[in-house]
Amino acid sequence: MGLFTRRKTVFVDSDVLVIGGGMAGCGATYEARYWGRDLNIVCVEKANIERSGAVAQGLYAINTYMGMQWDENQPEDHVRYARNDLMGLVREDLGYDIARHVDSCVHMFEEWGLPMMRNPETGRYQREGKWQIMIHGESYKPIVAEAARKAATKVYNRIMVTHLLMDKTKAGRVAGAVGFNVRTGDFYVFRATAVIVTAGGASHIFQPRSVGEGMGRTWYAPWSSASAYALPILVGAKMMQMENRIVLTRFKDGYGPVGAYFLHLKTYTENAYGNEYESNWYESTKEIVGDYIDHQPVPTCLRNHAFLEETKAGRGPIRMVTKEAFKDPHLETVGWENFLGMTIAQAVVWASQNIDPKHTNPELTTSEPYVMGSHATCSGAWASGPEDCAPAEYQWGYNRMMTVDGLFGAGDTIGGAAHKFSSGSFAEGRIAAKAAVNYVNDQGNDQPQVSETEYEDLKKAVFQPLENYTIGRNEIVAGTVSPSYLLPLHGLQRLEKIMDEYVGGIGSHYTTNEPLLTRGLELLDMLREDLNFLGAEDLHQLQRAWELKHRLIASESVTHHTMFRKETRWPGYYYRADHPKLDDTNWHCFTLSRFDRESGNWKMEKAPVYHIID
Numbered sequence: 001m002g003l004f005t006r007r008k009t010v011f012v013d014s015d016v017l018v019i020g021g022g023m024a025g026c027g028a029t030y031e032a033r034y035w036g037r038d039l040n041i042v043c044v045e046k047a048n049i050e051r052s053g054a055v056a057q058g059l060y061a062i063n064t065y066m067g068m069q070w071d072e073n074q075p076e077d078h079v080r081y082a083r084n085d086l087m088g089l090v091r092e093d094l095g096y097d098i099a100r101h102v103d104s105c106v107h108m109f110e111e112w113g114l115p116m117m118r119n120p121e122t123g124r125y126q127r128e129g130k131w132q133i134m135i136h137g138e139s140y141k142p143i144v145a146e147a148a149r150k151a152a153t154k155v156y157n158r159i160m161v162t163h164l165l166m167d168k169t170k171a172g173r174v175a176g177a178v179g180f181n182v183r184t185g186d187f188y189v190f191r192a193t194a195v196i197v198t199a200g201g202a203s204h205i206f207q208p209r210s211v212g213e214g215m216g217r218t219w220y221a222p223w224s225s226a227s228a229y230a231l232p233i234l235v236g237a238k239m240m241q242m243e244n245r246i247v248l249t250r251f252k253d254g255y256g257p258v259g260a261y262f263l264h265l266k267t268y269t270e271n272a273y274g275n276e277y278e279s280n281w282y283e284s285t286k287e288i289v290g291d292y293i294d295h296q297p298v299p300t301c302l303r304n305h306a307f308l309e310e311t312k313a314g315r316g317p318i319r320m321v322t323k324e325a326f327k328d329p330h331l332e333t334v335g336w337e338n339f340l341g342m343t344i345a346q347a348v349v350w351a352s353q354n355i356d357p358k359h360t361n362p363e364l365t366t367s368e369p370y371v372m373g374s375h376a377t378c379s380g381a382w383a384s385g386p387e388d389c390a391p392a393e394y395q396w397g398y399n400r401m402m403t404v405d406g407l408f409g410a411g412d413t414i415g416g417a418a419h420k421f422s423s424g425s426f427a428e429g430r431i432a433a434k435a436a437v438n439y440v441n442d443q444g445n446d447q448p449q450v451s452e453t454e455y456e457d458l459k460k461a462v463f464q465p466l467e468n469y470t471i472g473r474n475e476i477v478a479g480t481v482s483p484s485y486l487l488p489l490h491g492l493q494r495l496e497k498i499m500d501e502y503v504g505g506i507g508s509h510y511t512t513n514e515p516l517l518t519r520g521l522e523l524l525d526m527l528r529e530d531l532n533f534l535g536a537e538d539l540h541q542l543q544r545a546w547e548l549k550h551r552l553i554a555s556e557s558v559t560h561h562t563m564f565r566k567e568t569r570w571p572g573y574y575y576r577a578d579h580p581k582l583d584d585t586n587w588h589c590f591t592l593s594r595f596d597r598e599s600g601n602w603k604m605e606k607a608p609v610y611h612i613i614d
């Protein structure tokens, strides 16, 4: 008898099921209750919403705030900014929708007790940059989580969702989700009318710079394990722009962010010989991307590009000039507090490497690539847009509904709307939840039905790695290498190596081409076959096993998209060496993919980019 047959199954009914209780998930849970007073609203989270998600690493700024009450910026300005930063390719309808609602979210955070910094002269929120305002971020996530907890019918913590369930009565309609409790091992079947996926972005897809015992310290949260993409992909939702991975310039070895340093401390970078270097690369970059290099602000990827070229030319390391700013005691305090509130590891790295930024200009580096939808990048699901401003081709249902009926998303999950960050993700969660409640009301008595066969099959599959381990461990007497199973860590390292070497990671200077991608896909295919033999010694490793499976699916998507786009649209994020230039004639478009779970094939297509803001 298999282990799985002894496991308890818990059934949970809901009208709206929110998967992932991070920023977007908390926004969705809160808003679903506002519009659906009598509805059954359930939030399920693999950690504990009190401190879960990328924000739980601690933040020092809310990166998206218009300041419309003071006429600082208008939503249209933000759309122009994001469009410019993403080299023209954003869903302007989605970005506009978030920008017009984000300020009210920030005002709620303050009302709920989030300590905001204020400019003593103007009384306004303290600006760090044009879009960012400074906060004391330690309590950010617990405050937002409290609102979600009070709004939800129930929050289920410590349950990792592994699969979505589809309706057995109507093809192409979602019916719920399954997962397991990472502490008790109970199997959960969530039946739902509408599902909102808000499960964060993806780290550890590409080989990180931090390895060995440091591998838990990546830039994006190590627990962001691509469920946001794998769950919809597996039920046939279309994805967009998955090739648009992000690479970040960060302080070396601790991934400490540079935003506050550039924007607030007014520090700047120089090469190893103390020279400004970005202008060295102006002409050659113009040859690749044309006029985009003249845009202001210079797109994030192009600033990375100059950094990478200067380093390849042998004039690294690139350093942040902190010595001048740190002469001012106030700025010195801000510089340190920035890390203590957000990236303590960077302060520890500096202390351990004898770096005092008052006396030494610290080194910068570029990170491994990440896949996400909320930063200076916009990979994710292809979603229907807002009724009042989305072009017809971007509208097929309810706002933020994917191409699967009843399946919604927000935050890192949804593609096309870059620069949402924490506040924009929360705002998008609210937008998605309002639409999901409308969807639930419109279904009336036509409720989706889950299939017993489907969830029983999934139950068997979910616990299979425990079974593999229990049986396979009898064949080894020492060590961790078994002839009949592989451990999640081993599988993860293999995935990261493939992505690094074939799909444009740090080891290949972010460069790839069609032959490399073709081979990469073959190797990913073999890895997928081998993951049937994952062995998990306990529930923690079972979670690692499913995180790895989700990462693999997202990686396949990234690789197919990278292969499809035959140009180098974002130099500094990645390079197609066989198509080294930006090609607006053929590729000023979105790339879309759909995975067919019956055949296992990926279908790629182009979608038009509509510019609705002048």
Ligand SMILES: Cc1cc2nc3c(=O)[nH]c(=O)nc-3n(C[C@H](O)[C@H](O)[C@H](O)COP(=O)(O)OP(=O)(O)OC[C@H]3O[C@@H](n4cnc5c(N)ncnc54)[C@H](O)[C@@H]3O)c2cc1C
Pocket: 019, 020, 021, 022, 023, 024, 025, 044, 045, 046, 047, 049, 052, 053, 054, 055, 057, 059, 060, 061, 062, 063, 064, 159, 160, 161, 162, 198, 199, 200, 201, 219, 220, 221, 223, 224, 225, 227, 228, 257, 374, 375, 410, 411, 412, 413, 420, 421, 422, 423, 425, 426
């Ligand atoms: C180092 C760092 C610095 C940042 N700095 C800033 C900043 O200064 N200002 C700013 O505004 N933004 C910042 N951000 C960005 C911000 O954190 C994200 O934009 C935002 O958290 C995205 O929201 P989300 O809800 O999509 O994802 P998350 O907030 O990451 O939430 C995803 C949730 O889903 C859960 N989950 C994942 N998989 C599953 C599963 N299978 N089953 C159940 N639950 C699951 C996770 O545990 C998590 O709670 C930063 C992020 C990082 C990592």
